[in-house]
Amino acid sequence: MAGFIRKYPVTVFFAVIISAFLIGYLVKPDTEFSELENRYLTKRPSVTLKGVSDGSFMETFETYTAEQLPFRNAFIRLKAAAERVMLKKENNGIVCGRDGQLFEKLLAYNKNLQRNEDIIASFINDSDRRVFLGIIPNSFEIQKDRLPRGLTMMSEKEAIDGFYERLSESKYCKTVNIYDELDAHRDERIYYFTDHHWTTRGAYYGYLSLCRALDLEPVELESLPEDAVKRAQGFYGTYYAKYKGIGISPDEITWYDTPELSYVNQSGSEPVYHDGLYDINKLSGYDKYAMFMYGNPGIAVAELEKKEHGRELILLKDSYSNCLIPFFTYNYDRITVIDLRYFGGKLSEVLEKSGEADLLLLYNFSHLNEDSNFYKLRS
Amino acid sequence: MVFSSLLFLFWFMPLFFAVYYITPKRAKNAVLFAGSIVFYGWGEPKYLILILVSVLFNYLAGLLINALYGRTALRRAVFSLSVAFNTGVLFFFKYINFFIININRLAGTSITQADVTLPLGISFYTFQIMSYIIDLYRERVAVERSFLRLGTYIVMFPQLIAGPIVVYSEVNEGLLGRRIIPGDAEEGLKLFVVGLASKVMIANNVGRLWNEIGEIGFSNISTALAWLGAIAFTLQIYFDFNGYSLMAVGLGRMLGFCFPRNFNYPYISGSVTEFWRRWHITLSSWFRDYLYIPLGGNRRGRLRTYVNLFIVWFVTGFWHGADWNFILWGIYFFILILLERIFLLRFLEKHGIFSHVYTMLAVIVSWVIFAVTDLKELGVYLGRMFLPRTGSDALYYLGNYGFIILLGCVLSTPAAKGLYGRVKDGLCGTVISAVLFFLCVAYLADASFNPFLYFRF
Numbered sequence: 001m002a003g004f005i006r007k008y009p010v011t012v013f014f015a016v017i018i019s020a021f022l023i024g025y026l027v028k029p030d031t032e033f034s035e036l037e038n039r040y041l042t043k044r045p046s047v048t049l050k051g052v053s054d055g056s057f058m059e060t061f062e063t064y065t066a067e068q069l070p071f072r073n074a075f076i077r078l079k080a081a082a083e084r085v086m087l088k089k090e091n092n093g094i095v096c097g098r099d100g101q102l103f104e105k106l107l108a109y110n111k112n113l114q115r116n117e118d119i120i121a122s123f124i125n126d127s128d129r130r131v132f133l134g135i136i137p138n139s140f141e142i143q144k145d146r147l148p149r150g151l152t153m154m155s156e157k158e159a160i161d162g163f164y165e166r167l168s169e170s171k172y173c174k175t176v177n178i179y180d181e182l183d184a185h186r187d188e189r190i191y192y193f194t195d196h197h198w199t200t201r202g203a204y205y206g207y208l209s210l211c212r213a214l215d216l217e218p219v220e221l222e223s224l225p226e227d228a229v230k231r232a233q234g235f236y237g238t239y240y241a242k243y244k245g246i247g248i249s250p251d252e253i254t255w256y257d258t259p260e261l262s263y264v265n266q267s268g269s270e271p272v273y274h275d276g277l278y279d280i281n282k283l284s285g286y287d288k289y290a291m292f293m294y295g296n297p298g299i300a301v302a303e304l305e306k307k308e309h310g311r312e313l314i315l316l317k318d319s320y321s322n323c324l325i326p327f328f329t330y331n332y333d334r335i336t337v338i339d340l341r342y343f344g345g346k347l348s349e350v351l352e353k354s355g356e357a358d359l360l361l362l363y364n365f366s367h368l369n370e371d372s373n374f375y376k377l378r379s
Numbered sequence: 380m381v382f383s384s385l386l387f388l389f390w391f392m393p394l395f396f397a398v399y400y401i402t403p404k405r406a407k408n409a410v411l412f413a414g415s416i417v418f419y420g421w422g423e424p425k426y427l428i429l430i431l432v433s434v435l436f437n438y439l440a441g442l443l444i445n446a447l448y449g450r451t452a453l454r455r456a457v458f459s460l461s462v463a464f465n466t467g468v469l470f471f472f473k474y475i476n477f478f479i480i481n482i483n484r485l486a487g488t489s490i491t492q493a494d495v496t497l498p499l500g501i502s503f504y505t506f507q508i509m510s511y512i513i514d515l516y517r518e519r520v521a522v523e524r525s526f527l528r529l530g531t532y533i534v535m536f537p538q539l540i541a542g543p544i545v546v547y548s549e550v551n552e553g554l555l556g557r558r559i560i561p562g563d564a565e566e567g568l569k570l571f572v573v574g575l576a577s578k579v580m581i582a583n584n585v586g587r588l589w590n591e592i593g594e595i596g597f598s599n600i601s602t603a604l605a606w607l608g609a610i611a612f613t614l615q616i617y618f619d620f621n622g623y624s625l626m627a628v629g630l631g632r633m634l635g636f637c638f639p640r641n642f643n644y645p646y647i648s649g650s651v652t653e654f655w656r657r658w659h660i661t662l663s664s665w666f667r668d669y670l671y672i673p674l675g676g677n678r679r680g681r682l683r684t685y686v687n688l689f690i691v692w693f694v695t696g697f698w699h700g701a702d703w704n705f706i707l708w709g710i711y712f713f714i715l716i717l718l719e720r721i722f723l724l725r726f727l728e729k730h731g732i733f734s735h736v737y738t739m740l741a742v743i744v745s746w747v748i749f750a751v752t753d754l755k756e757l758g759v760y761l762g763r764m765f766l767p768r769t770g771s772d773a774l775y776y777l778g779n780y781g782f783i784i785l786l787g788c789v790l791s792t793p794a795a796k797g798l799y800g801r802v803k804d805g806l807c808g809t810v811i812s813a814v815l816f817f818l819c820v821a822y823l824a825d826a827s828f829n830p831f832l833y834f835r836f
Binding site for chain 1 (some may be wrong): 384388390394424561562569572584594596773775776777780806820821822823825
């Protein structure tokens, strides 16, 4: 036996390794959720006649083989390390810029962009009330100077300006320039280094731009009591989940107290009542950003205990708004928050019920570029 | 199924080879046949029937051609019919829509396109089957009386989907009975790992650069980036294709077969003529033996030789894909090879450095023609390459891909092979194989980019 190993070492190595992995697949219980990648993994499919004949079994089985690979996390880290050794500045479409800040690599428009713009434009044109629209650029657009040299991505500013220009004819539409305010503060930490969202500070600058357009008196952060700001450390976001490289420091999450309010998730058949806008439990998990607004309910309502502003807001949004909404609680008595991705109701009914409310559509450019749920605006 | 997948490495390989090695000799063909059916049917169950019908048809045609020995006219008719059948199937599945589209465009008709997708590996296995029928007709091989043996030859998984094109006369003895010795498995595995690493570590890596240039849009890139992209694709197609061939040859050896070598350092060639003696050797030999020489080769005068060359290169181009750019690609090579034949070769032989620069330039441009299917886009890309346009975009990509491109360039020459050859049998070789293998697994585990380039072939 020893002689065989000495004579045919590669054969022995392979026979042992590939059999060990096969056994690993067979005996290892499937992993449900990957903390490292922040997503659910595919489990072993069961053989069905239908699945085999239409090929779906084979397809799922291949995904399962990739996602349930024994020692998968170690291999993923090995790949990230190998990319570094090869002097790559990116991994899985995430670019590492100055100071280890991670950016999304977006080279071209998605084909959904035009369609989404069309749907929004026709929604606004058909509307019988004022509609405010804000598109939030990504970090790579505002903080270009922090990208590796020579990397040119698509221009979000051009796209946003073009879209706004197109809507300028519409009498009910008021577009909000968020770009300039963010650009003026581009040297501050307005975006997370490891996540695709803006930070609470970035959101505050977005809030200032919106206040000007909506004619609101913005709350001044200095006027809040000193203990109104809270902080949590150790946040690794979605960019990091894809990049997985070494030498990336975690982000800090901050949030501000709000006035006394009730927050109700109305997406399900039974309303779910929350204590405030922040889900502190989420801070102990991987996806800490999910603490804001308890994630992305389809429809939820925040209502002040003490009504003092006489104004109401309906906000159609993506997750970028989650850390901005708390600032609006200083301006509105009642805020209805709708995330079209998870919204199953009729938008027209919601709008009818609150005829006097300000109506704001606030979306991150990537969301506008990629999402395929805007058709629900017609519901 | 493809070799460069975790599914193949950790499910198919251990299960198949365990069964194959413990099966007694006389049943090995049956195991190989069954295993190959699973391999092929995994991704393309509906085209299993097509390949099996093809095997059956040619099996019967072979028996008939053999039985009709002495009855020349009838024998020729059966032979012609089977050649027509094989090319007809290939034509239908691969080229029918190309012709419909172009007829519609030219004649203004609106014939509906056929609802077919290209069956995996059809261009490879059709050529393999035809080598059997043609050689049988020319009495160069004996008839295959076992359906299982002929079927095993055609569906054998190593070379089924991406070559090399193994002609029947090269493996018929192996099909009858082959010795499987541990030393072959050992060498085969080493080749397999080198091929796997070529594909996963180098081809997929540089290939991403080519893809990103597509995303940026050809009209937006600088001249420097255009060249960087063309070089990236040049390396991608070599390491991908050669990688697949090496894996196939390696797997073949593990099965007890000896498959021909498909690539011989094509990028060190000193002329385009030499390049085609080193690139996809089994395809060029196939066209030489089954098309060029039957057409008369170079024995019927100068003009006829040129016509024959044109036919061969036109068909070679068209074989690579049903689109105009592939035809253009073939004709491009026809022109270069013709020029070299008439006078250029004599000049190149005397100018060593120039000949290599010229060859690589010609080859890099050819890959651009090959890679860009849309002729308008092709024009834009060539314009970017040859009409100077400044920009800093190449800087980022050079930083990102410079290392892997350099590595690819070095590994395209025999230098690294010499080094590896010296250590591959020792402990060092085992460690290299193991490290490469784990790296490949790591890249496959986290792969968002693992293209299969031969879906058009």
